[in-house]
Amino acid sequence: MKCPGCETDMMAAERYEGTYGRSLEIDVCHACNGLWFDGRESVLLTPGSTIRLFQSMYERAAAARATLVAAPGCPRCPERLVERSDQVKATRFSFLQCAQHGRFITFFQWLREKNLVRSLSPVELLELKSRVKFVDCGNCGAPVSLETTSMCPHCQAPLSILAPDSIAETLKEMQEKELARTSVKPELLFEAMTVSARLDRSLPTRPWAGDLIMAGLRGLFGVLTRR
Numbered sequence: 001m002k003c004p005g006c007e008t009d010m011m012a013a014e015r016y017e018g019t020y021g022r023s024l025e026i027d028v029c030h031a032c033n034g035l036w037f038d039g040r041e042s043v044l045l046t047p048g049s050t051i052r053l054f055q056s057m058y059e060r061a062a063a064a065r066a067t068l069v070a071a072p073g074c075p076r077c078p079e080r081l082v083e084r085s086d087q088v089k090a091t092r093f094s095f096l097q098c099a100q101h102g103r104f105i106t107f108f109q110w111l112r113e114k115n116l117v118r119s120l121s122p123v124e125l126l127e128l129k130s131r132v133k134f135v136d137c138g139n140c141g142a143p144v145s146l147e148t149t150s151m152c153p154h155c156q157a158p159l160s161i162l163a164p165d166s167i168a169e170t171l172k173e174m175q176e177k178e179l180a181r182t183s184v185k186p187e188l189l190f191e192a193m194t195v196s197a198r199l200d201r202s203l204p205t206r207p208w209a210g211d212l213i214m215a216g217l218r219g220l221f222g223v224l225t226r227r
Contacts, residue, residue, distance in 0.1 A: 082097055161212045
Protein backbone atom coordinates (compact mmCIF):
# COMPACT_ATOMS: atom_id res chain seq x y z
CA MET A 1 0.00 0.00 0.00
CA LYS A 2 1.02 3.65 -0.29
CA CYS A 3 2.85 4.90 2.80
CA PRO A 4 0.70 7.41 4.72
CA GLY A 5 3.82 9.11 6.07
CA CYS A 6 5.76 9.94 2.89
CA GLU A 7 3.21 8.88 0.22
CA THR A 8 5.66 6.65 -1.65
CA ASP A 9 4.88 3.14 -2.90
CA MET A 10 7.73 1.55 -0.91
CA MET A 11 5.66 0.17 1.97
CA ALA A 12 5.79 -3.61 2.28
CA ALA A 13 4.09 -6.11 4.58
CA GLU A 14 6.43 -8.08 6.86
CA ARG A 15 5.55 -11.08 9.01
CA TYR A 16 6.48 -11.31 12.69
CA GLU A 17 5.60 -13.73 15.45
CA GLY A 18 3.04 -12.46 17.90
CA THR A 19 1.99 -13.60 21.35
CA TYR A 20 -0.20 -16.68 21.76
CA GLY A 21 0.91 -18.08 18.41
CA ARG A 22 -0.32 -15.15 16.34
CA SER A 23 1.24 -14.31 12.97
CA LEU A 24 1.34 -10.54 12.68
CA GLU A 25 1.55 -8.58 9.43
CA ILE A 26 3.20 -5.18 9.87
CA ASP A 27 3.48 -2.62 7.08
CA VAL A 28 6.97 -1.08 6.96
CA CYS A 29 7.98 1.76 4.65
CA HIS A 30 11.44 1.38 3.15
CA ALA A 31 11.48 5.02 2.04
CA CYS A 32 10.90 6.77 5.39
CA ASN A 33 11.25 3.77 7.79
CA GLY A 34 7.79 4.37 9.22
CA LEU A 35 5.38 1.74 10.51
CA TRP A 36 1.67 1.29 9.95
CA PHE A 37 -0.26 -0.74 12.52
CA ASP A 38 -3.81 -1.76 11.59
CA GLY A 39 -4.49 -2.70 15.19
CA ARG A 40 -2.49 -3.56 18.30
CA GLU A 41 0.40 -5.30 16.51
CA SER A 42 3.02 -3.17 18.28
CA VAL A 43 2.03 -4.47 21.71
CA LEU A 44 1.27 -8.00 20.46
CA LEU A 45 4.80 -8.61 19.13
CA THR A 46 6.78 -11.17 21.09
CA PRO A 47 9.88 -9.74 22.79
CA GLY A 48 12.09 -11.53 20.27
CA SER A 49 10.08 -10.13 17.36
CA THR A 50 10.34 -6.63 18.81
CA ILE A 51 14.13 -6.91 18.83
CA ARG A 52 14.20 -8.30 15.27
CA LEU A 53 12.03 -5.43 14.04
CA PHE A 54 14.24 -2.98 15.95
CA GLN A 55 17.38 -4.34 14.24
CA SER A 56 15.73 -4.47 10.80
CA MET A 57 14.62 -0.83 11.04
CA TYR A 58 18.06 0.24 12.25
CA GLU A 59 19.71 -1.42 9.24
CA ARG A 60 17.42 0.51 6.87
CA ALA A 61 17.52 3.84 8.70
CA ALA A 62 20.54 5.37 6.96
CA ALA A 63 18.95 4.99 3.51
CA ALA A 64 15.35 5.70 4.59
CA ARG A 65 15.18 9.49 4.60
CA ALA A 66 12.10 10.29 2.54
CA THR A 67 10.40 13.51 3.64
CA LEU A 68 7.15 13.14 5.56
CA VAL A 69 4.13 14.92 4.12
CA ALA A 70 2.44 17.74 6.03
CA ALA A 71 -1.10 16.36 6.16
CA PRO A 72 -1.02 12.58 5.65
CA GLY A 73 -4.16 10.64 4.86
CA CYS A 74 -5.27 7.21 6.01
CA PRO A 75 -4.20 4.47 3.55
CA ARG A 76 -7.53 2.68 4.10
CA CYS A 77 -10.02 5.56 3.76
CA PRO A 78 -10.20 9.23 2.63
CA GLU A 79 -9.86 10.62 6.18
CA ARG A 80 -6.82 12.60 7.30
CA LEU A 81 -4.68 11.17 10.10
CA VAL A 82 -4.81 12.98 13.44
CA GLU A 83 -1.74 13.45 15.64
CA ARG A 84 -2.02 11.72 18.99
CA SER A 85 0.39 11.19 21.88
CA ASP A 86 0.85 8.66 24.64
CA GLN A 87 3.38 7.96 27.36
CA VAL A 88 5.48 4.98 28.49
CA LYS A 89 6.89 5.58 31.95
CA ALA A 90 8.47 9.06 31.67
CA THR A 91 8.83 9.06 27.87
CA ARG A 92 6.17 10.62 25.67
CA PHE A 93 5.77 9.57 22.05
CA SER A 94 3.50 10.68 19.23
CA PHE A 95 1.85 9.02 16.24
CA LEU A 96 -0.71 9.70 13.51
CA GLN A 97 -4.02 7.90 13.84
CA CYS A 98 -7.16 7.05 11.92
CA ALA A 99 -9.88 6.27 14.46
CA GLN A 100 -11.20 3.45 12.26
CA HIS A 101 -8.19 1.85 10.60
CA GLY A 102 -4.92 2.18 12.51
CA ARG A 103 -1.91 4.39 13.15
CA PHE A 104 1.37 5.48 11.56
CA ILE A 105 4.53 5.97 13.63
CA THR A 106 8.10 6.92 12.70
CA PHE A 107 11.13 4.85 13.74
CA PHE A 108 12.18 7.61 16.15
CA GLN A 109 8.78 7.72 17.85
CA TRP A 110 8.58 3.90 17.94
CA LEU A 111 11.93 3.84 19.79
CA ARG A 112 10.42 6.30 22.27
CA GLU A 113 7.33 4.08 22.58
CA LYS A 114 9.59 1.12 23.43
CA ASN A 115 11.48 3.28 25.97
CA LEU A 116 14.80 2.87 24.12
CA VAL A 117 15.55 6.59 23.72
CA ARG A 118 15.00 9.59 25.95
CA SER A 119 15.14 13.36 25.74
CA LEU A 120 18.36 15.13 26.66
CA SER A 121 18.45 16.43 30.22
CA PRO A 122 19.19 20.17 30.74
CA VAL A 123 22.75 19.30 31.86
CA GLU A 124 23.35 17.06 28.83
CA LEU A 125 21.93 19.72 26.52
CA LEU A 126 24.29 22.39 27.91
CA GLU A 127 27.25 20.04 27.54
CA LEU A 128 26.26 19.18 23.98
CA LYS A 129 25.89 22.86 23.08
CA SER A 130 29.42 23.50 24.35
CA ARG A 131 30.81 20.94 21.89
CA VAL A 132 28.46 20.83 18.90
CA LYS A 133 26.72 23.47 16.80
CA PHE A 134 24.40 21.29 14.69
CA VAL A 135 22.72 17.88 14.93
CA ASP A 136 20.26 16.07 12.69
CA CYS A 137 16.74 15.47 13.97
CA GLY A 138 16.28 11.80 14.79
CA ASN A 139 12.63 11.99 13.77
CA CYS A 140 12.70 13.73 10.35
CA GLY A 141 16.41 14.26 9.60
CA ALA A 142 16.21 18.06 9.44
CA PRO A 143 19.24 20.06 10.68
CA VAL A 144 18.91 21.53 14.18
CA SER A 145 21.02 24.48 15.31
CA LEU A 146 21.78 24.12 19.00
CA GLU A 147 22.51 27.83 19.22
CA THR A 148 18.85 28.70 18.68
CA THR A 149 16.70 25.75 19.78
CA SER A 150 16.55 22.48 21.71
CA MET A 151 13.98 20.82 19.44
CA CYS A 152 13.53 20.29 15.73
CA PRO A 153 12.09 23.43 14.10
CA HIS A 154 10.53 21.28 11.36
CA CYS A 155 8.67 18.52 13.27
CA GLN A 156 8.99 19.82 16.87
CA ALA A 157 10.56 16.55 18.09
CA PRO A 158 12.74 16.95 21.20
CA LEU A 159 16.46 16.26 20.92
CA SER A 160 16.95 12.73 22.15
CA ILE A 161 19.69 10.17 22.66
CA LEU A 162 19.86 6.41 22.91
CA ALA A 163 19.53 5.56 26.60
CA PRO A 164 21.76 2.65 27.69
CA ASP A 165 20.06 2.45 31.09
CA SER A 166 16.64 2.30 29.45
CA ILE A 167 17.91 -0.26 26.94
CA ALA A 168 19.19 -2.49 29.74
CA GLU A 169 15.92 -2.21 31.66
CA THR A 170 13.71 -2.71 28.60
CA LEU A 171 15.72 -5.64 27.21
CA LYS A 172 15.82 -7.30 30.62
CA GLU A 173 12.05 -7.09 30.79
CA MET A 174 11.76 -8.46 27.23
CA GLN A 175 14.19 -11.25 28.02
CA GLU A 176 12.25 -12.34 31.08
CA LYS A 177 9.01 -12.39 29.09
CA GLU A 178 10.62 -14.35 26.24
CA LEU A 179 12.11 -16.86 28.67
CA ALA A 180 8.74 -17.35 30.31
CA ARG A 181 7.15 -17.78 26.88
CA THR A 182 9.65 -20.15 25.27
CA SER A 183 12.04 -21.34 28.02
CA VAL A 184 14.83 -20.57 25.55
CA LYS A 185 17.16 -17.58 25.96
CA PRO A 186 17.11 -15.61 22.66
CA GLU A 187 20.70 -15.04 21.61
CA LEU A 188 20.17 -11.49 20.44
CA LEU A 189 18.49 -10.43 23.69
CA PHE A 190 21.30 -11.98 25.74
CA GLU A 191 23.98 -10.32 23.64
CA ALA A 192 22.26 -6.94 23.79
CA MET A 193 21.94 -7.20 27.57
CA THR A 194 25.64 -7.96 28.04
CA VAL A 195 26.85 -5.06 25.90
CA SER A 196 24.33 -2.31 26.70
CA ALA A 197 26.34 -1.12 29.71
CA ARG A 198 29.48 -0.85 27.55
CA LEU A 199 28.08 1.69 25.13
CA ASP A 200 30.17 4.82 24.83
CA ARG A 201 28.02 7.56 26.35
CA SER A 202 30.40 10.43 25.64
CA LEU A 203 28.96 13.30 23.61
CA PRO A 204 30.40 14.08 20.14
CA THR A 205 32.94 16.85 19.62
CA ARG A 206 32.58 17.58 15.90
CA PRO A 207 30.80 20.78 14.79
CA TRP A 208 28.13 18.70 13.06
CA ALA A 209 27.24 15.68 15.14
CA GLY A 210 24.70 14.10 12.81
CA ASP A 211 21.85 11.99 14.21
CA LEU A 212 22.45 11.28 17.92
CA ILE A 213 20.07 8.30 17.89
CA MET A 214 21.78 6.64 14.92
CA ALA A 215 25.19 7.25 16.49
CA GLY A 216 24.05 5.35 19.58
CA LEU A 217 22.55 2.53 17.53
CA ARG A 218 25.76 2.19 15.50
CA GLY A 219 27.61 1.76 18.78
CA LEU A 220 25.16 -0.84 20.05
CA PHE A 221 25.03 -2.98 16.92
CA GLY A 222 28.74 -2.44 16.27
CA VAL A 223 29.53 -4.16 19.56
CA LEU A 224 26.98 -6.90 18.87
CA THR A 225 28.53 -7.77 15.49
CA ARG A 226 32.05 -7.89 16.95
CA ARG A 227 31.15 -10.40 19.64
